[in-house]
Amino acid sequence: MGAVKSKRMPRAVREQQMLDAAVRTFGQRGYMAASMDEIAELAGVSKPLVYLYLNSKEDLFTACIRREAAALTEAVRAGVMPGLPADRQLWEGLRAFFTHTSRNPDGWAVLHLQARTHGEPFAAEVASMREEIVAFVTQLIAAAAREAHRDPDLPEREVSGLAEALVGAAESLADWANATPGVTARQAAATLMNFAWAGLGNLMADRPWSPPDEAVAQAG
Numbered sequence: 001m002g003a004v005k006s007k008r009m010p011r012a013v014r015e016q017q018m019l020d021a022a023v024r025t026f027g028q029r030g031y032m033a034a035s036m037d038e039i040a041e042l043a044g045v046s047k048p049l050v051y052l053y054l055n056s057k058e059d060l061f062t063a064c065i066r067r068e069a070a071a072l073t074e075a076v077r078a079g080v081m082p083g084l085p086a087d088r089q090l091w092e093g094l095r096a097f098f099t100h101t102s103r104n105p106d107g108w109a110v111l112h113l114q115a116r117t118h119g120e121p122f123a124a125e126v127a128s129m130r131e132e133i134v135a136f137v138t139q140l141i142a143a144a145a146r147e148a149h150r151d152p153d154l155p156e157r158e159v160s161g162l163a164e165a166l167v168g169a170a171e172s173l174a175d176w177a178n179a180t181p182g183v184t185a186r187q188a189a190a191t192l193m194n195f196a197w198a199g200l201g202n203l204m205a206d207r208p209w210s211p212p213d214e215a216v217a218q219a220g
Helices: 011-029 036-043 047-054 057-079 086-103 105-117 122-147 156-179 185-204 214-219
Strands: none
Touching (some): 011 036, 011 047, 011 105, 047 057, 057 086, 057 105, 086 156, 086 185, 105 122, 105 156, 156 185
């Protein structure tokens, strides 16, 4: 068992130490299988101290979700430099997203797998983060439309749908990239950019794809 450290340190530092250990444990073992004993041992503290600082396993897990969600959201926002062309802004945002998820696979597992599969209030915490990222991507797509001089011709509902689709694709691709040896964050971002921007570029250039006429399709 890990020895309890006798050296005093600020509460905030000690708490982050516990959260680091908890994210690693929850991410690798899952919420149900993770125990407070192993989290305390990994953090180098006593189990009572974990409870003193973070109250319960549920509260500890919630704190992990909030920390990892805030870190991911900040990474994506920080990656996008205002003033760049629309495609560069989207590229930088995607690269920041995949860089963060690849460097923090346990945190991503907590957010995208564990929190979503163990009900409320955990799922609600992740949903809040996702809404913020979708809103940010919506702004990027709307800016691209304005840059292409198509705004307000691109309907708000279509912009929102594109943002939802792009974020969903990024989430799935992050899972794949983290599970596939040799795939870098840059490669994952380029894969999604090639997939997304080809369509977005045509849309911004007023060359949208249209479904076939149902009567013609049935006749054919």
